[in-house]
Amino acid sequence: xRLTVDRTALVDKLAILARGxxxxxxxxxxxxxLLQATDGRLDLFATDMELSIxxxxxxxxxxxxxxxxxxxxxxxxxxxxxSETVAIEAxxxxxxxxxxxxxxxxxxxxxxxxxxxxxxxxxxxLTVGRGPFVETLAKVGRAASRDETRPILTGVxxxxxxxxLKMVATDSYRLAVKETVLEAEIANEVQAIVPVKxxxxxxxxxxxxxxxxxxxxxGENQALFRLAGKDGDVYVASRLIDGQFPNYKQLIPExxxxxxxxxxxxxxxxxxxxxxxxxxxxxxxxxFAQGKLTMRALTQDVGQAEESLxxxxxxxxxxxxxxxxxxxxxxxAVDEDEVRLRFTNPLRPGLVSGAEGSFVYxxxxxxxxx
Amino acid sequence: xxxxxxxxxHVDMDAFFASVEQARRPGLRGLPVIVGGPCGxxxxxxxxxxxxxACGVRTAMPIGQAERLCPQGVFLPPDxxxxxxxxxxxxxxxxxxxxxxxxxxxxxxxxxVTGSRRLFxxxxxxxxxxxxxxxxxxxxxxxxxxxxTKLLAKVAAGxxxxxxxxELQKADVGGRLRDLPVGDLHGIGPVTEERLAALGLxxxxxxxxxxxxxxxxxxxxxxxxxxQLALGRSLAPVSRRRPLPKSVGREMTFADDTNDLELLxxxxxxxxxxxxxxxxxxxxxxxTVALKVRYNxxxxxxxxxxxxxxAAAVPAVYRTLVELLDDLxxxxxxxxxxxxxxxxxxxDAFQLTLDEGWRELALxxxxxxxxxxxxxxxxxxxxxxGR
Numbered sequence: 001x002r003l004t005v006d007r008t009a010l011v012d013k014l015a016i017l018a019r020g021x022x023x024x025x026x027x028x029x030x031x032x033x034l035l036q037a038t039d040g041r042l043d044l045f046a047t048d049m050e051l052s053i054x055x056x057x058x059x060x061x062x063x064x065x066x067x068x069x070x071x072x073x074x075x076x077x078x079x080x081x082x083s084e085t086v087a088i089e090a091x092x093x094x095x096x097x098x099x100x101x102x103x104x105x106x107x108x109x110x111x112x113x114x115x116x117x118x119x120x121x122x123x124x125x126l127t128v129g130r131g132p133f134v135e136t137l138a139k140v141g142r143a144a145s146r147d148e149t150r151p152i153l154t155g156v157x158x159x160x161x162x163x164x165l166k167m168v169a170t171d172s173y174r175l176a177v178k179e180t181v182l183e184a185e186i187a188n189e190v191q192a193i194v195p196v197k198x199x200x201x202x203x204x205x206x207x208x209x210x211x212x213x214x215x216x217x218x219g220e221n222q223a224l225f226r227l228a229g230k231d232g233d234v235y236v237a238s239r240l241i242d243g244q245f246p247n248y249k250q251l252i253p254e255x256x257x258x259x260x261x262x263x264x265x266x267x268x269x270x271x272x273x274x275x276x277x278x279x280x281x282x283x284x285x286x287x288f289a290q291g292k293l294t295m296r297a298l299t300q301d302v303g304q305a306e307e308s309l310x311x312x313x314x315x316x317x318x319x320x321x322x323x324x325x326x327x328x329x330x331x332x333a334v335d336e337d338e339v340r341l342r343f344t345n346p347l348r349p350g351l352v353s354g355a356e357g358s359f360v361y362x363x364x365x366x367x368x369x370x
Numbered sequence: 371x372x373x374x375x376x377x378x379x380h381v382d383m384d385a386f387f388a389s390v391e392q393a394r395r396p397g398l399r400g401l402p403v404i405v406g407g408p409c410g411x412x413x414x415x416x417x418x419x420x421x422x423x424a425c426g427v428r429t430a431m432p433i434g435q436a437e438r439l440c441p442q443g444v445f446l447p448p449d450x451x452x453x454x455x456x457x458x459x460x461x462x463x464x465x466x467x468x469x470x471x472x473x474x475x476x477x478x479x480x481x482x483v484t485g486s487r488r489l490f491x492x493x494x495x496x497x498x499x500x501x502x503x504x505x506x507x508x509x510x511x512x513x514x515x516x517x518x519t520k521l522l523a524k525v526a527a528g529x530x531x532x533x534x535x536x537e538l539q540k541a542d543v544g545g546r547l548r549d550l551p552v553g554d555l556h557g558i559g560p561v562t563e564e565r566l567a568a569l570g571l572x573x574x575x576x577x578x579x580x581x582x583x584x585x586x587x588x589x590x591x592x593x594x595x596x597x598q599l600a601l602g603r604s605l606a607p608v609s610r611r612r613p614l615p616k617s618v619g620r621e622m623t624f625a626d627d628t629n630d631l632e633l634l635x636x637x638x639x640x641x642x643x644x645x646x647x648x649x650x651x652x653x654x655x656x657x658t659v660a661l662k663v664r665y666n667x668x669x670x671x672x673x674x675x676x677x678x679x680x681a682a683a684v685p686a687v688y689r690t691l692v693e694l695l696d697d698l699x700x701x702x703x704x705x706x707x708x709x710x711x712x713x714x715x716x717x718d719a720f721q722l723t724l725d726e727g728w729r730e731l732a733l734x735x736x737x738x739x740x741x742x743x744x745x746x747x748x749x750x751x752x753x754x755x756g757r
Binding site: 147149170172173174175246251281323347349362364365366367 | 678720721722723724725732
């Protein structure tokens with residue numbers, strides 16, 4: 001392998017791959033980036049076996065070939081090179097990088113040692129705008145679980161079809177559902193449970209690469225995303241999560257006993273203040289009484305806080321407790337100035353939504369003691 | 371320095387179990403009554419009346435020894451149901467004097483009467499009224515200590531048993547308190563007392579005066595707490611919360627040893643049901659589930675697991691028990707006893723879950739209600755075995 005490449009362009013691509021390479025894996029080669037030179041193009045791959053990223057870069061290739069370079073060190077070296085024109089030459093177990101009067105030789109791995117987990121074949125792909133994708137994920141992503149003991153909940157249920165993009169996530173404490181209307185119609189329908197990590201990565205790349213589309217191909221056990229970049233495409237491949245996603249429609253009650261509407265800014269500001277005293281998993285307590293909502297938080301040995309808001313509530317006084325972070329995240333995800341809260345009783349789920357129904361956020365209370 | 375200007379009463383029932391027996395059977399008054407058991411067996415004395423104490427009988431003494439010391443004694447098996455009933459009515463009675471009542475045990479409670487003085491007069495007057503009312507309604511006597519902290523109130527009660535009222539003030543910390551044996555301080559048990567004695571520290575005064583370095587060398591990080599105790603500086607407030615039990619549990623010995631997995635699982639389900647009912651009765655949830663298995667060889671094994679979140683419903687507990695059971699070779703070996711213990715108890719608020727969590731809770735509450743009315747066995751889980 002022998003090629004010449006632009007330093008800045010290469011640094012950009014390596015930055016994109018940085019999240020893909022695995023830093024602590026039993027397989028040392030996973031801490032590397034696979035460089036593959038063919039047809040006047042340099043392909044770069046990184047994977048942690050679950051999530052794979054591929055970036056392409058058009059460049060001058062004098063001789064095809066491939067090699068796996070240590071990601072961190074290679075990136076640092078390239079970033080620090082003294083000139084923009086970089087020559088890369090690979091032997092069997094080392095890569096030589098030269099620019100200006102600087103020369104580096106890095107021990108490397110053979111390409112055959114690198115596990116290719118995806119063919120990056122975009123057959124049957126659909127297209128969604130980056131904007132709708134990022135927005136939709138932003139509403140539900142935080143509700144996905146980070147707890148690997150229940151893998152299914154670390155995924156987001158993604159459905160696309162017609163002019164709809166829908167994502168659902170739950171960590172069993174809350175459930176977020178967001179449906180976004182797309183500008184262009186999608187020909188066929190797909191549904192898959194995609195790890196939230198992969199979707200977050202795609203959204204991050206969409207942010208880095210600017211406006212445009214995302215091509216999505218859902219295969220048997222893999223989801224593929226392609227984003228066009230200025231001097232080459234970026235791909236993200238992720239395994240899909242196997243299993244049955246919770247029947248979320250069944251979890252959302254059809255009727256509630258109490259309903260209130262509150263100003264988003266006012267409520268979240270007060271909730272944040274009060275929650276300063278809800279430490280160590282202590283709940284934020286909401287007491288609804290005639291025309292008034294009182295928030296309280298108490299942390300043993302630390303102190304307590306209380307604040308009340310005027311609000312149009314009629315009905316029996318009742319108290320309900322929530323994890324403040326869960327509640328605030330749900331309310332902030334509503335795109336409107338007014339947020340609807342619906343409850344039945346302190347042991348049943350509450351529903352956060354806007355006036356229109358494209359986003360709903362179901363949240364379980366914290367059972368209050370005495 | 372004290373920051374407490376509070377008035378706290380420590381109400382300590384005198385020879386509680388024995389007194390309840392004497393109150394409901396007046397024929398026993400004046401006789402040495404010893405509650406404990408079983409008689410002649412391996413049991414110990416739970417409580418004995420002051421008449422029995424005169425013979426040298428003490429709490430926690432083996433029954434056999436008590437029988438030798440006090441052959442004329444009236445030995446009774448404990449009737450916890452009756453004691454608990456009286457206890458509950460006493461707690462209610464105390465609640466008439468202040469809403470700040472901390473139930474410390476079945477026969478002890480702390481009352482913060484700081485805010486009750488305008489209603490009922492000075493603490494000593496309140497204490498007298500408590501004693502009168504307890505005697506009038508239950509025929510029982512109690513000793514009451516008054517102090518600015520729970521610690522001093524408790525010591526004061528201990529010094530005035532039975533049926534007395536005593537008071538310890540801030541000033542007494544440098545006075546009367548100094549002459550008391552260290553064991554009179556709540557929080558210094560027999561083991562600590564012995565370790566202190568080894569250092570030559572037998573009175574509270576000595577514990578107050580000993581150079582801190584000496585204490586620290588012997589007790590490490592506990593040294594500070596000991597010194598604070600000696601200085602009467604425990605400022606823990608009267609808390610309406612009941613102290614948490616450390617664990618709740620149920621065990622069952624099979625009539626015949628078994629290796630029948632169905633029977634074992636069914637028994638565990640029944641035990642889990644009862645243990646969880648205990649949990650809910652206390653308003654608690656458990657974080658750890660422990661399984662105990664005694665084989666017919668009397669070899670006993672225990673396995674436990676921490677749940678991802680506290681549970682107060684049978685399914686989560688039972689699922690865990692079955693997993694723990696599957697890790698043992700119970701199908702092969704014969705089992706004599708199984709037990710279920712729920713630990714890391716919390717009555718802190720806990721996060722509910724969407725997946726059936728609230729349904730389980732609602733179901734549990736409904737089941738508890740039916741059982742409270744018609745008895746525990748009025749409802750049982752399909753598949754549960756035993757009693």
